[in-house]
Amino acid sequence: MDAFLVALLNGLVYGLLVFMVSAGLTLVFGMMGVLNFAHASFYMLGAYAAFLSGRYIGFWGGLIVATLAVGLVGLFSERLLLRKVRSFGHTQELLLTYGLFFVLEELVKLLFGPTPVAYRVPDELRFTAFTIGNSQFPFFRLLMGATALLMFFGTYAALRFTRIGLIVRAAVERPQMVSALGHNVPIVFSGLFAVGSALAGLAGAVAGMYYPTSPAMAHELGSIVFVVVVIGGLGSLNGALAASLLIGVMTSFAVGVESTFGDLFRALGLGGLALPGLEAVQFSSIAGVLPYALMLLVLLWRPAGFAGNRA
Amino acid sequence: MLSVRDLHAAYGNIHVLRGVAFEIAGGEIATILGRNGSGRSTTCKAVMGLLPPLRGQVLLGGVDLAGRESHDIARAGLGYVPEERLIFTTLTVEENLIMGQKPAKSGAARWSMDELYDLFPRLRERRNIRAGFLSGGEQQMLTMFRTLLGNPSAILIDEPTEGLAPKIVDVVGEAILEMKRRGLAVVLMEQKLSMAMKVTDTVLVMGHGQIVFAGSPQAFEADPGIRRQWLEVA
Numbered sequence: 003m004d005a006f007l008v009a010l011l012n013g014l015v016y017g018l019l020v021f022m023v024s025a026g027l028t029l030v031f032g033m034m035g036v037l038n039f040a041h042a043s044f045y046m047l048g049a050y051a052a053f054l055s056g057r058y059i060g061f062w063g064g065l066i067v068a069t070l071a072v073g074l075v076g077l078f079s080e081r082l083l084l085r086k087v088r089s090f091g092h093t094q095e096l097l098l099t100y101g102l103f104f105v106l107e108e109l110v111k112l113l114f115g116p117t118p119v120a121y122r123v124p125d126e127l128r129f130t131a132f133t134i135g136n137s138q139f140p141f142f143r144l145l146m147g148a149t150a151l152l153m154f155f156g157t158y159a160a161l162r163f164t165r166i167g168l169i170v171r172a173a174v175e176r177p178q179m180v181s182a183l184g185h186n187v188p189i190v191f192s193g194l195f196a197v198g199s200a201l202a203g204l205a206g207a208v209a210g211m212y213y214p215t216s217p218a219m220a221h222e223l224g225s226i227v228f229v230v231v232v233i234g235g236l237g238s239l240n241g242a243l244a245a246s247l248l249i250g251v252m253t254s255f256a257v258g259v260e261s262t263f264g265d266l267f268r269a270l271g272l273g274g275l276a277l278p279g280l281e282a283v284q285f286s287s288i289a290g291v292l293p294y295a296l297m298l299l300v301l302l303w304r305p306a307g308f309a310g311n312r313a
Numbered sequence: 314m315l316s317v318r319d320l321h322a323a324y325g326n327i328h329v330l331r332g333v334a335f336e337i338a339g340g341e342i343a344t345i346l347g348r349n350g351s352g353r354s355t356t357c358k359a360v361m362g363l364l365p366p367l368r369g370q371v372l373l374g375g376v377d378l379a380g381r382e383s384h385d386i387a388r389a390g391l392g393y394v395p396e397e398r399l400i401f402t403t404l405t406v407e408e409n410l411i412m413g414q415k416p417a418k419s420g421a422a423r424w425s426m427d428e429l430y431d432l433f434p435r436l437r438e439r440r441n442i443r444a445g446f447l448s449g450g451e452q453q454m455l456t457m458f459r460t461l462l463g464n465p466s467a468i469l470i471d472e473p474t475e476g477l478a479p480k481i482v483d484v485v486g487e488a489i490l491e492m493k494r495r496g497l498a499v500v501l502m503e504q505k506l507s508m509a510m511k512v513t514d515t516v517l518v519m520g521h522g523q524i525v526f527a528g529s530p531q532a533f534e535a536d537p538g539i540r541r542q543w544l545e546v547a
């Protein structure tokens with residue numbers, strides 16, 4: 003029972019981390035339709051920016067600086083790069099951001115080396131929040147989860163209840179009409195892109211302290227966040243949250259299972275049938291594939307994702 | 314007030330507008346008639362900056378707006394009610410109206426949400442439902458009101474009565490007369506003569522990407538040749 007609870011909690015926290023990075027992508031890709039392959043690079047930049055600035059202005063200051071700095075990087079990427087290729091279509095967008103992904107990764111390697119830097123949870127935040135059985139649950143993981151929830155409610159409220167949120171929702175549906183009503187849509191979209199990037203930066207600043215801050219960070223979440231946004235239903239924040247939590251919990255449980263496929267076949271009375279290649283394969287080793295398998299299933303069963311209402 | 318001169322526009326290499334020109338004062342209604350495909354909607358888009366014109370001028374109160382971005386043109390006081398209505402289906406009726414709100418330029422008539430609701434109370438009753446659920450007539454009124462809330466000094470309305478029941482056509486006509494009373498320059502795009510003939514001050518006829526006739530409704534009625542050549546389907 004304790005083990006179950008621990009796996010569940012770990013899964014939820016990992017899911018919330020995935021959500022933190024997906025939240026921005028929901029705005030950028032889900033709503034604006036920009037295929038920003040470099041979104042997770044902004045997450046990585048956030049961690050490094052907080053690591054650098056945190057040394058001088060402390061942990062909380064580092065979070066703020068990282069959020070703003072990555073927001074600015076996003077703003078410049080959109081105005082100076084993405085905007086230029088937008089009219090040529092998604093292929094160009096994808097190629098450009100794919101390039102950006104590697105440029106940022108190499109840049110970070112150049113400046114900070116290929117191995118993780120010592121970005122650590124500050125001492126005053128290193129304590130145990132609660133204990134289940136004999137596993138301790140660090141306070142910092144609660145803080146990560148709380149940041150993710152704050153991000154969810156903050157973004158949701160901004161979209162739902164503010165005038166600028168209204169303009170964004172309308173511009174997503176009919177950009178030309180929104181222009182014809184006197185709103186500057188390109189500026190609104192640049193702002194939205196900057197906010198999406200800033201959210202990724204904040205996610206990196208928070209998560210980079212707990213997980214290793216290394217150039218590989220972007221790779222680890224880069225494709226999974228696209229899976230989340232697609233499964234959740236393009237542009238749906240609720241959908242992205244649900245998909246993130248599901249993926250987090252699923253992965254966490256799969257990792258915890260110690261059986262092999264051979265055990266499964268024998269349990270089903272199909273021992274003789276088991277393919278020799280699968281016999282010794284552990285369930286845990288397929289944990290990484292599960293999100294993609296889930297995406298295939300969801301797309302087959304509900305092509306517009308959980309929350310999608312597209313025909 | 315609104316003066317369009319030598320306006321040219323194209324979709325790729327299909328040259329659709331070839332020197333459209335007309336002029337209209339505040340408090341006046343002009344109706345542009347033309348066969349399907351004659352370029353009336355394209356005229357609206359080119360004037361509004363949604364299809365950047367190749368050449369020509371769009372003067373509003375003496376300021377040339379041609380070639381500016383659409384949101385700039387709207388901010389300068391030009392309103393547009395598209396043929397496809399283009400309501401925001403995922404927003405509520407009231408949110409659609411809020412989307413149209415912007416400050417009035419000096420001298421432009423001001424509209425409030427309340428008085429527009431009074432003109433067509435059914436929208437008030439439905440203000441909290443998603444606009445996608447409205448009937449065609451309700452959507453038409455919503456689009457017009459959305460644009461009016463931006464307090465334009467001139468307004469382009471593309472085929473407002475297309476596919477509407479006669480009863481709602483009268484309501485649309487009433488709203489258009491109210492715009493005239495408040496001093497807006499109203500440009501109507503129509504195919505049929507019916508409603509437009511009752512309210513319009515000027516009739517313009519479009520053909521070959523130009524205005525081929527301009528005159529009073531009486532002059533238009535008196536010249537059946539115009540109708541035969543430019544409006545009737547052979």
Ligand SMILES: Nc1ncnc2c1ncn2[C@@H]1O[C@H](COP(=O)(O)OP(=O)(O)O)[C@@H](O)[C@H]1O
Nearest residue numbers: 324327329347348349350351352353354355356
């Ligand atoms: N998006 C477009 N791309 C290419 N051609 C178009 C487009 N829209 C309209 N046209 C063409 O431009 C001409 C004028 O169309 P339009 O302005 O819609 O006429 P109207 O509103 O008078 O019916 C037509 O020949 C039409 O086929």
Ligand SMILES: [Mg+2]
Nearest residue numbers: 353354355396
């Ligand atoms: Mg038309």
